[in-house]
Amino acid sequence: MASDSLKTLFHPFENGALDAPAAGSHALFLGAEPGFRLPEGFEAELHCVQGFRPHFRALQSAGRNVAPRAEGDGYAMALVLAGRHRGQNEVWIAEALERVAPGGAILVAGGKEDGIASLRKRIDGLVPLVDALPKYHGIAFWLRRPEGTEAAAKLRTGNPPALVENRFHTAPGMFSFDRIDAGSRLLAENLPDGISGHVADFCAGWGFLAAGITDRFPDIKSLDLYEADFEALEAARRNVPQASGFFWQDLIGESVERRYDWVVMNPPFHQGRAAEPEIGRRLIEAAAKALKPGGRLVMVANRQLPYEAILSGAFAASQETARDNRFKVLLARK
Structure with missing residues (x-):
């Protein structure tokens, strides 16, 4: 069963606010959790990233393409499921900014209790957001990957090892x-x-x-x-x-x-x-x-x-x- 945050993440596709990636393209899903169902029209090959072993195994069992670390670049889109760790969320968004092709959409969602509102404000200060939608006790927001890498560098600098x-x-x-x-x-x-x-x-x-x-x-x-x-x-x-x-x-x-x-x-x-x-x-x-x-x-x-x-x-x-x-x-x- 999908969590509220997962449902929030896919809501912009379901209500038509955001176009799903087309067949023949590749999409990255950072922080992927099991239980989701891709919305109608989502035809891209989805590459899930999940380092928590129980979630990794559940995604594998569901037939998802999943790895513990992100690989490759030139993705048409990235999805980021934000959790409770602020630093991890920002590092994932930096990863998305580095791996999505310029102009590609980066969609982020999380629960209100997990600080998604402050994350939205933080990212909007680095890259102007396209739009945001509240749903299922959370918020989904999205942006377009800019040409430069300054935003990703600032996110990584702010969350060092x-x-x-x-x-x-x-x-x-x-x-x-x-x-x-x-x-x-x-x-x-x-x-x-x-x-x-x-x-x-x-x-x-x-x-x-x-x-x-x-x-x-x-x-x-x-x-x-x-x-x-x-x-x-x-x-x-x-x-x-x-x-x-x-x-x-x-x-x-x-x-x-x-x-x-x-x-x-x-x-x-x-x-x-x-x-x-x-x-x-x-x-x-x-x-x-x-x-x-x-x-x-x-x-x-x-x-x-x-x-x-x-x-x-x-x-x-x-x-x-x-x-x-x-x-x-x-x-x-x-």
Whole structure:
């Protein structure tokens, strides 16, 4: 089922405000999400870009042409589905300005709660907009790609890659790209003694926890990183070169083939705005399956999330080992 933002994005085609690209042309869709249906008359070959593994897999299953990064240029049109990350939205629009042929349309849409109005104002200050339409609790706006590249350069300059604590290379759009999140820091400070053997970092992000493991436990046999965000995993390759393996994987939807002595995890607890404990439950179950008999899971979670019962059902023993005013660290043995 299409989200409201997806429906907002395609609304200008459906009401005739914007012509759909013709057969024989190519269109780029940045931030593509599954569930959309192309409007009547949209005959261009659509190239979807999606780095979040679950969405990527769903688009593939729907028969879409999808890649984790944009490629090529000379597109007749670009679609940009804006999300909650302002910097990522602006980088995507810069990408569209660089890859669409001069004069081609760039259509952007997003939800009002995600800041689409301020994004519209920002872009209109760089390239005059052709028009805008509100619909489905969001706004769609569009522009024509100018001849020059000044607007794209300004958007990229305003959203540069980051260097966290003079060590970790990150970029807008990644989880906690400009600082170490408090949950990961608490977990890193309370890793139990004795981590050894073959270790996996589930939901590894850009590699902060994995780097801490290699710093503190240099004699482990191997360290594998699993992450659903393609760009975050690419950053982790740079940030943790000592790691053994890097897996762009949907841990809920794709099985882990290797078996480990330890799994370290800071799982996401929401995909939208509301907490979704089901995500954590399924990740705990995935960790239990990936551990050898006697293997251990150490994880951090928001204090209010009821993971203790889930751990009791999936592990032989579990306990809380640390907490602060927001998070708790949990240790379990299979």
